[in-house]
Every structure is written in structure tokens, then in C-alpha cells.
Amino acid sequence: MKTSRIYAMVLRYFYYFRQSLDRMSDAFYWPVMDLLLWGLTGSYFKKMSGGNSTIMIMIISGILFWIIVWRGQYEITVNLLEELWNKNLINLFVRL
Amino acid sequence: MDILGVKNLTKKFQQFTAVDNISFNLREGEILGFLGPNGAGKTTTIQMLLGVLIPTSGEVNYFSKNFQNHREEILEQVNFSSTYTNLPWNLTVKENLNFMSCLYNIKNRKERINRIANIFRLNKLLNQQVEQLSSGQVTRVNLAKAFINFPKVLLLDEPTASLDPEIASYIRSFLKEQRENFQVSIIFTSHNMSEIEELCDRVIFINQGKIIADDRPQNLAKSIEICHIELNVADGLKRTIEICENSQTHYELSGRNIIIDVKEKEIPEFLRNLMSKGVYYDQISIEKPDLEDYFLQVAKKK
Numbered sequence: 001m002k003t004s005r006i007y008a009m010v011l012r013y014f015y016y017f018r019q020s021l022d023r024m025s026d027a028f029y030w031p032v033m034d035l036l037l038w039g040l041t042g043s044y045f046k047k048m049s050g051g052n053s054t055i056m057i058m059i060i061s062g063i064l065f066w067i068i069v070w071r072g073q074y075e076i077t078v079n080l081l082e083e084l085w086n087k088n089l090i091n092l093f094v095r096l
Numbered sequence: 097m098d099i100l101g102v103k104n105l106t107k108k109f110q111q112f113t114a115v116d117n118i119s120f121n122l123r124e125g126e127i128l129g130f131l132g133p134n135g136a137g138k139t140t141t142i143q144m145l146l147g148v149l150i151p152t153s154g155e156v157n158y159f160s161k162n163f164q165n166h167r168e169e170i171l172e173q174v175n176f177s178s179t180y181t182n183l184p185w186n187l188t189v190k191e192n193l194n195f196m197s198c199l200y201n202i203k204n205r206k207e208r209i210n211r212i213a214n215i216f217r218l219n220k221l222l223n224q225q226v227e228q229l230s231s232g233q234v235t236r237v238n239l240a241k242a243f244i245n246f247p248k249v250l251l252l253d254e255p256t257a258s259l260d261p262e263i264a265s266y267i268r269s270f271l272k273e274q275r276e277n278f279q280v281s282i283i284f285t286s287h288n289m290s291e292i293e294e295l296c297d298r299v300i301f302i303n304q305g306k307i308i309a310d311d312r313p314q315n316l317a318k319s320i321e322i323c324h325i326e327l328n329v330a331d332g333l334k335r336t337i338e339i340c341e342n343s344q345t346h347y348e349l350s351g352r353n354i355i356i357d358v359k360e361k362e363i364p365e366f367l368r369n370l371m372s373k374g375v376y377y378d379q380i381s382i383e384k385p386d387l388e389d390y391f392l393q394v395a396k397k398k
Contacts, residue, residue, distance in 0.1 A: 008198030015191040016184065087182040091241075094146050094171060095199040 031067050038063050097124045099281045105154035114140040116305035125279035129296035133395045137305040138285050142251050177242035178253035185227040200245040216240040231258040250282045289388040313387050320385035321359045328353050332375035
């Protein structure tokens with residue numbers, strides 16, 4: 001694997017990403033909303049449970065990891081579909 | 097010197113054999129036409145030559161090196177353009193060429209893109225998204241992408257489809273120039289027979305996965321003996337038809353115009369025969385067989 005090719009793919013998705021409000025909100029807005037929602041819920045439960053935060057740390061960590069895994073598989077799937085729709089897979093497979 | 101050598105290449109999809117034990121070579125600076133009806137196996141062969149499909153059996157060698165063992169090194173000097181692939185439609189032409197030049201590890205990307213844009217007359221289109229372009233313009237962008245690394249071997253699958261005659265002619269001249277100046281070897285598929293005749297040094301005709309002819313385009317055309325004689329008969333149309341029917345010659349009638357299929361060497365005798373029967377015609381044209389006739393003959397056999 002050559003760095004130039006990795007850079008090419010990063011460039012390709014960067015160009016696409018910066019034009020698409022949908023993709024930007026998918027990548028930043030919704031994960032931030034998730035974290036805010038669960039963070040505030042967590043802090044509420046922490047107050048209610050009298051300062052015992054272990055369970056809440058577990059929940060928040062779980063959510064963080066879940067977002068990372070989910071975003072990863074989502075991006076791979078959507079980008080693969082995107083390449084299929086664009087009929088661009090052969091261009092990439094010839095070089096990757 | 098052989099740039100590409102294909103030996104006993106076969107591709108099977110379960111029971112269906114798309115490419116059946118074909119062997120051919122491509123010499124340095126040669127333009128090789130790859131012809132055949134739809135579904136003949138041309139695109140499958142090209143995809144195997146690009147390493148996108150793995151052959152069921154057989155061997156591909158580029159620059160005397162085995163393709164499977166030196167894939168990466170070889171593909172740096174090979175490029176392609178196909179009607180079956182597109183560039184991302186939501187990126188601009190410049191963005192596409194930029195990311196493609198990164199894929200091919202080109203050093204002076206800006207300079208290369210400007211040069212390619214000049215060659216393919218894309219300067220005014222560089223900042224337009226591919227989806228906004230006409231199909232002819234997209235074809236030019238695809239060709240620009242194919243030349244981005246100035247390859248030694250080019251695989252072009254119907255590269256001039258959707259181009260207007262002026263641009264198509266310009267592209268053909270450009271391909272010839274590349275061949276003459278840089279000894280680029282090209283495999284070229286097209287359904288435009290006159291284009292193949294004009295451009296290709298040699299033609300491989302493939303049908304049902306098998307090579308059925310490998311020769312110069314002029315020689316393939318010569319293998320068809322039948323010429324078409326078109327006559328506008330002023331007097332003696334019935335007699336002309338009688339002559340055709342008696343000699344079991346195929347003809348097509350349209351008003352006083354008749355097109356008769358006659359073997360090339362029998363034309364003088366046929367015309368003498370018409371004269372002796374008092375047939376008068378005020379227009380005559382003799383159409384010699386060309387590559388299209390060869391193609392049609394093979395397609396009919398199929």
C-alpha cells in the first residue's frame with residue numbers, strides 16, 4: 001500500500017464531503033447530538049444517584065464506542081455504494 | 097518488440113465461457129483493434145488485462161513480465177478508458193483529475209493537469225461538476241484520465257462513443273500522434289468500422305469468446321468477395337431482375353434503383369451481360385466490401 005494512493009482516496013472523499021451538507025451533518029451533527037443527549041441524561045442520573053458515576057461512565061463510554069463503530073461501518077457502506085452508483089469501482093480497483 | 101503477450105486466456109463464469117483460450121500479442125507502438133458483436137468477450141478480456149477480473153486460466157505478460165507477479169509495477173504504465181466506467185459525477189473535472197493523478201503517483205500534478213486539459217480542450221470545463229457535462233464532454237474527461245500518467249499501454253473501450261465528428265477526428269489524430277511520438281501501444285474497441293480501418297494497424301475479431309480473425313483491416317475486408325452494385329435503371333428494369341433471378345443473385349429494389357450483390361471478379365461479366373440485354377442505366381456506383389461487411393457477415397453467422 002502506497003501513501004500516495006491513501007492520500008488520493010482521502011482527497012476523493014474530502015472533495016465529496018465538502019460539497020455535501022448531508023454527509024457533514026451525518027459525520028458531526030448527529031454524533032454531537034447523541035453525546036449531548038446522553039451526556040445530559042448521564043449527568044441527571046448522576047445527580048439522582050447521589051454521585052455514583054460508575055454506571056454512567058460505562059454507558060457514555062459504550063455510546064462513544066458504539067458511535068465510532070457505527071460511523072465506521074456506515075461510512076464504508078455508503079462510500080462503497082457511492083462508488084457503485086458512480087461506476088467508479090473499476091477506476092479504483094485498477095490502482096488499489 | 098512485444099509489449100503485451102496473452103497466452104491461452106480463458107474466463108469462465110460457472111458454466112458460461114466468456115473468453116475461450118485466446119492468445120495474441122501487442123507490439124510496441126501498435127494500435128490493435130478489438131472487434132466483435134455485443135457479448136463477444138471484448139470487455140471481459142480488457143478487464144482481465146487490467147487485473148480487475150482474474151482469469152480462469154492463461155497468462156498475461158506486459159513488458160515481458162508476468163502480470164500477476166508484477167501487477168503494481170505494470171499498472172503504473174497502463175491506463176484505460178471505458179464506456180462502462182465513469183468518474184465520480186459530483187466532483188469537478190479538476191478534482192477528478194487531481195485525485196486520479198494522486199492514484200497514479202504523479203509528481204507535478206498541477207502542471208500535468210493543465211497539460212492534459214489543454215490536449216483534451218477541457219480548460220473551460222475544469223471547474224464544472226462531471227454531472228453537468230454532456231456525454232461527449234464526459235468522454236473527453238475519461239480520455240484525459242486515461243492519459244493522466246502518459247501510459248505505455250492504453251486500453252480504450254469505445255473511447256470515441258458520443259463524441260461529435262470533429263472531436264472524434266481530433267482524438268484519433270491525437271492517438272496517432274501519441275503512437276508516433278511516444279510509441280504508445282493501444283488496444284482499441286469500437287463499433288465504428290471506418291474509425292477502426294483508419295486507426296488500427298491490426299484487428300482481432302472476437303466472437304463467442306474466441307478469436308476468429310487476426311489480420312490487417314484491409315485484409316479482413318478483402319476476405320469478403322461480394323460487392324454491391326447500385327444502378328439507377330433508365331430502361332430494362334425487368335430484364336435486369338430476370339438476369340439477377342436467373343443467376344440467383346441477391347438484389348434489392350427501390351423504385352428504379354436496384355442494388356445487386358456480385359462477386360468482385362464477376363463484375364465485368366455481369367455488366368457486359370446487362371449491356372447485351374439492352375439494359376440502360378444512368379447512374380452506377382460500385383461499393384467494395386469493407387470492415388463493416390466483414391462484421392455483418394460474422395454477426396449473421398452468429
